Amino acid sequence: MSSAIDKVSAQIDANRAGVIQRLADAVAIPSVSGDAAHRPQVIQMAQWMAKSLEGVGCENIKFKELGKQTLDGQEVSLPPVVFADYREGKADAKKTVLVYGHYDVQPALKSDGWNTEPFKLEYDEKTGRLYGRGSTDDKGPVIGWINMLEAHRQAGVELPVNLKFVFEGMEESGSVGLDELIAHEHAQGSFFKGVDACCISDNYWLGTKKPCLTHGLRGVAYFKLHISGPAADLHSGLFGGVVHEPMTDLFAIMSKLVTPQGDILIPGIKELVTPLTDEEFKRYQVMDFSVQDMEGATGSKTTIADDKEKILMARMRYPSLSLHGIEGAFSEAGTKTVIPAKIVGKFSLRLVPDMTPAKVNELVEAYINAEWKKLGSKNTLRLEAEHGGKPWLADPNHWNYEAAAKAVQKIYGVAPDYTREGGSIPVALTFAETLGKNLLLLPLGRADDGAHSTNEKIDVSNYVEGSKLLGAYLHEIAAATA
Amino acid sequence: MSSAIDKVSAQIDANRAGVIQRLADAVAIPSVSGDAAHRPQVIQMAQWMAKSLEGVGCENIKFKELGKQTLDGQEVSLPPVVFADYREGKADAKKTVLVYGHYDVQPALKSDGWNTEPFKLEYDEKTGRLYGRGSTDDKGPVIGWINMLEAHRQAGVELPVNLKFVFEGMEESGSVGLDELIAHEHAQGSFFKGVDACCISDNYWLGTKKPCLTHGLRGVAYFKLHISGPAADLHSGLFGGVVHEPMTDLFAIMSKLVTPQGDILIPGIKELVTPLTDEEFKRYQVMDFSVQDMEGATGSKTTIADDKEKILMARMRYPSLSLHGIEGAFSEAGTKTVIPAKIVGKFSLRLVPDMTPAKVNELVEAYINAEWKKLGSKNTLRLEAEHGGKPWLADPNHWNYEAAAKAVQKIYGVAPDYTREGGSIPVALTFAETLGKNLLLLPLGRADDGAHSTNEKIDVSNYVEGSKLLGAYLHEIAAATA
Ligand SMILES: [Zn+2]
Ligand SMILES: [Zn+2]
Numbered sequence: 001m002s003s004a005i006d007k008v009s010a011q012i013d014a015n016r017a018g019v020i021q022r023l024a025d026a027v028a029i030p031s032v033s034g035d036a037a038h039r040p041q042v043i044q045m046a047q048w049m050a051k052s053l054e055g056v057g058c059e060n061i062k063f064k065e066l067g068k069q070t071l072d073g074q075e076v077s078l079p080p081v082v083f084a085d086y087r088e089g090k091a092d093a094k095k096t097v098l099v100y101g102h103y104d105v106q107p108a109l110k111s112d113g114w115n116t117e118p119f120k121l122e123y124d125e126k127t128g129r130l131y132g133r134g135s136t137d138d139k140g141p142v143i144g145w146i147n148m149l150e151a152h153r154q155a156g157v158e159l160p161v162n163l164k165f166v167f168e169g170m171e172e173s174g175s176v177g178l179d180e181l182i183a184h185e186h187a188q189g190s191f192f193k194g195v196d197a198c199c200i201s202d203n204y205w206l207g208t209k210k211p212c213l214t215h216g217l218r219g220v221a222y223f224k225l226h227i228s229g230p231a232a233d234l235h236s237g238l239f240g241g242v243v244h245e246p247m248t249d250l251f252a253i254m255s256k257l258v259t260p261q262g263d264i265l266i267p268g269i270k271e272l273v274t275p276l277t278d279e280e281f282k283r284y285q286v287m288d289f290s291v292q293d294m295e296g297a298t299g300s301k302t303t304i305a306d307d308k309e310k311i312l313m314a315r316m317r318y319p320s321l322s323l324h325g326i327e328g329a330f331s332e333a334g335t336k337t338v339i340p341a342k343i344v345g346k347f348s349l350r351l352v353p354d355m356t357p358a359k360v361n362e363l364v365e366a367y368i369n370a371e372w373k374k375l376g377s378k379n380t381l382r383l384e385a386e387h388g389g390k391p392w393l394a395d396p397n398h399w400n401y402e403a404a405a406k407a408v409q410k411i412y413g414v415a416p417d418y419t420r421e422g423g424s425i426p427v428a429l430t431f432a433e434t435l436g437k438n439l440l441l442l443p444l445g446r447a448d449d450g451a452h453s454t455n456e457k458i459d460v461s462n463y464v465e466g467s468k469l470l471g472a473y474l475h476e477i478a479a480a481t482a
Numbered sequence: 483m484s485s486a487i488d489k490v491s492a493q494i495d496a497n498r499a500g501v502i503q504r505l506a507d508a509v510a511i512p513s514v515s516g517d518a519a520h521r522p523q524v525i526q527m528a529q530w531m532a533k534s535l536e537g538v539g540c541e542n543i544k545f546k547e548l549g550k551q552t553l554d555g556q557e558v559s560l561p562p563v564v565f566a567d568y569r570e571g572k573a574d575a576k577k578t579v580l581v582y583g584h585y586d587v588q589p590a591l592k593s594d595g596w597n598t599e600p601f602k603l604e605y606d607e608k609t610g611r612l613y614g615r616g617s618t619d620d621k622g623p624v625i626g627w628i629n630m631l632e633a634h635r636q637a638g639v640e641l642p643v644n645l646k647f648v649f650e651g652m653e654e655s656g657s658v659g660l661d662e663l664i665a666h667e668h669a670q671g672s673f674f675k676g677v678d679a680c681c682i683s684d685n686y687w688l689g690t691k692k693p694c695l696t697h698g699l700r701g702v703a704y705f706k707l708h709i710s711g712p713a714a715d716l717h718s719g720l721f722g723g724v725v726h727e728p729m730t731d732l733f734a735i736m737s738k739l740v741t742p743q744g745d746i747l748i749p750g751i752k753e754l755v756t757p758l759t760d761e762e763f764k765r766y767q768v769m770d771f772s773v774q775d776m777e778g779a780t781g782s783k784t785t786i787a788d789d790k791e792k793i794l795m796a797r798m799r800y801p802s803l804s805l806h807g808i809e810g811a812f813s814e815a816g817t818k819t820v821i822p823a824k825i826v827g828k829f830s831l832r833l834v835p836d837m838t839p840a841k842v843n844e845l846v847e848a849y850i851n852a853e854w855k856k857l858g859s860k861n862t863l864r865l866e867a868e869h870g871g872k873p874w875l876a877d878p879n880h881w882n883y884e885a886a887a888k889a890v891q892k893i894y895g896v897a898p899d900y901t902r903e904g905g906s907i908p909v910a911l912t913f914a915e916t917l918g919k920n921l922l923l924l925p926l927g928r929a930d931d932g933a934h935s936t937n938e939k940i941d942v943s944n945y946v947e948g949s950k951l952l953g954a955y956l957h958e959i960a961a962a963t964a
């Protein structure tokens with residue numbers, strides 16, 4: 001097997017100019033899903049994907065249409081989800097890996113502050129960086145799979161697993177229609193049949209030096225706290241001291257949700273958090289990360305904890321509660337002496353196992369109702385639970401992860417970090433829950449790639465070694481005992 | 483004296499059509515001070531004032547120029563302050579009353595929701611109301627003085643006091659330049675020499691039935707609480723739980739300023755409030771006011787107190803603290819999961835004797851600094867004390883008030899209420915402090931006149947009886963023992 005991986009890797013090195021050109025071709029198509037004017041280019045990118053997949057031997061390539069949407073005031077077609085199979089040899093005896101990625105990108109204008117044209121891939125040989133919109137999110141990783149398949153064919157190495165590709169064109173714009181498509185295909189289609197494990201490459205290393213495997217994501221529960229009293233905004237000269245002020249009530253309630261040290265004060269929340277094990281704690285200890293990295297990321301010395309492990313755990317394995325703002329209060333510059341009559345406080349929790357939006361909603365509602373009664377206000381309170389998403393956690397000892405770890409060791413010569421992310425990637429939860437299979441997040445890019453920012457880049461080494469890593473991973477999958 | 487007052491009053495009744503026409507002529511000039519495009523009409527209104535004052539026998543009429551200002555991006559001349567004297571007979575033996583009013587108005591467009599043209603006085607004979615911008619704020623009361631002078635001349639009654647008029651054209655736009663002019667005239671001019679008492683008619687009855695004399699105004703102290711931490715806004719998925727969040731700190735501090743029952747929690751504030759006397763309490767008991775009036779004014783049942791006296795005292799004689807809003811937080815509709823990096827909480831206190839902005843600033847700063855230390859946050863706090871204004875309180879047993887009370891009794895057949903207002907009228911404080919003389923607020927209009935609103939009105943009875951009241955007041959001043 002090692003010889004097979006070596007051959008594929010050598011072929012990718014030999015193709016270096018070609019794989020960079022392939023990424024340049026993809027970046028040149030401004031497949032911005034959030035802008036109706038760019039919708040034709042998103043669809044052009046779907047066609048480019050289909051052609052590229054066909055070119056490296058994929059079959060059964062399908063455009064799954066999702067209908068129409070209204071965007072920027074016009075009705076436009078949703079870009080298709082591209083399905084494709086890769087099978088060769090004794091396919092029925094092989095494991096099957098489902099791969100998800102997205103071919104759409106965030107908007108980008110040179111005038112936003114880019115040093116180069118965002119939709120022209122620029123290779124800076126001095127730094128070894130490839131600049132361009134989509135270079136790391138998510139065209140680079142998506143094309144990594146294509147590079148890997150191409151190298152197998154050119155090197156005459158048979159791919160020892162079957163692949164099922166799902167490439168979406170609306171990820172940066174809310175993945176409209178994707179959940180329904182996955183549910184529908186799972187229930188009625190045949191595409192997802194026989195999948196043994198899933199892999200998504202659409203996140204980043206924790207730092208800039210060491211690869212990682214990501215096995216968890218926090219969920220979210222978002223709340224709007226409506227408080228209303230007077231029929232209209234009042235002047236504090238005339239009414240200050242006379243009426244119960246909705247703002248005073250809101251501050252009283254929202255100040256009781258979380259302490260300045262980040263402790264959530266809602267009874268029952270902490271009890272839902274799964275206890276820390278020694279095995280897990282060791283993962284934080286070895287991670288390629290420092291307090292200074294976090295200070296760099298926030299541009300400040302404002303971490304609650306002063307040691308690396310606590311900071312990592314705060315992001316990855318503990319819940320948090322943030323106060324986001326108030327709708328309906330005085331938010332401009334200046335010094336208006338208004339008593340706002342009707343306001344909406346916004347806050348959200350990040351959820352970890354075994355919290356769920358449903359459980360959290362119940363606890364938040366009970367607590368806020370109890371605290372509200374204590375206030376003795378004549379105003380009116382209404383709590384609205386907005387969008388929620390469950391946390392996701394995979395078993396990092398599953399053969400899917402073991403295969404990826406061996407591949408990292410093979411390509412990079414190090415054991416990967418096992419990270420969890422603080423935010424959500426809803427599609428990961430959808431695949432894991434719908435298919436009931438182990439899912440791996442296998443990032444190619446680095447923490448400083450600047451996805452969604454100006455001057456987005458992927459290091460050429462991450463792109464090239466990443467393409468090799470995807471191949472090595474699949475060979476290790478084949479060798480693993482399921 | 484009674485016969486003199488009766489003669490003047492009868493003359494005003496005889497002139498009823500004429501005094502209504504005079505108000506119509508003034509309302510027809512859209513002297514909107516807040517709009518550069520209307521500046522010529524403000525200056526036209528100053529000329530109208532000068533001509534009208536001259537027509538009723540005023541002398542020494544002067545336009546006090548205030549220079550220029552930049553408004554709506556253009557440099558425009560400030561409207562002049564109109565000075566005028568009224569003296570006749572043995573003037574040196576008479577008392578002198580300083581009268582202030584303003585000839586500018588708030589903006590008004592029919593499309594804002596007016597039932598009639600705002601700059602055309604409409605007399606609704608069914609309701610007895612005169613509708614038009616400025617009808618009650620402040621053209622009606624200002625012209626009341628002119629009506630009164632005209633009636634004296636026509637009835638052949640000598641005015642038993644001297645008058646000094648100060649009519650401003652920038653009141654609705656911050657009284658730019660007025661304080662400096664008053665200070666300068668007091669120090670170097672001769673206009674204010676010999677003033678014995680002051681009178682301003684630019685506020686309203688407490689209700690709709692009973693006249694009042696107003697002898698107090700609350701002051702204000704406005705604060706901006708700056709809290710900053712991270713260099714830029716952060717995503718709560720990545721950083722929630724990791725950093726000290728400025729919003730959490732802000733809610734912790736601002737929730738400790740005032741209770742939902744309106745109690746100010748800043749130590750030392752309550753001790754500054756002058757104690758309630760029996761005499762004062764009786765004033766609240768007799769006031770023409772009910773809990774229902776307040777519920778009508780706020781369009782809600784949200785008064786903290788459930789009895790009339792407590793509600794009135796909350797507005798008039800106790801301080802209050804209101805939270806106005808947050809600059810820099812998420813204030814739009816929707817569900818953004820942002821951790822705001824740099825925010826400014828806004829709050830203000832309404833001040834009563836013996837609170838001053840200076841004393842309040844000191845107490846607020848000490849308290850917030852102490853509470854901030856308790857939080858143990860690594861973020862940065864800065865408290866900024868914004869504009870402040872002292873409270874004003876006059877002695878309602880002064881002969882100036884006794885004269886006004888007798889005049890109310892004479893014209894309306896009732897004893898007036900002695901009210902204090904919850905808001906500020908900065909010019910009242912300026913005159914009272916600069917001249918060191920007793921100042922009376924003598925409103926002509928009713929609480930429901932809708933100054934600054936659509937369909938502003940003055941009841942024709944308030945306008946006509948009010949013109950008589952101003953005359954009667956001056957005769958009682960002359961009769962009073964100073
Ligand atoms: Zn992505
Ligand atoms: Zn993205």
Ligand SMILES: [Zn+2]
Nearest residue numbers: 619620653684
């Ligand atoms: Zn006014």
Ligand SMILES: [Zn+2]
Nearest residue numbers: 619654933934
């Ligand atoms: Zn006004």
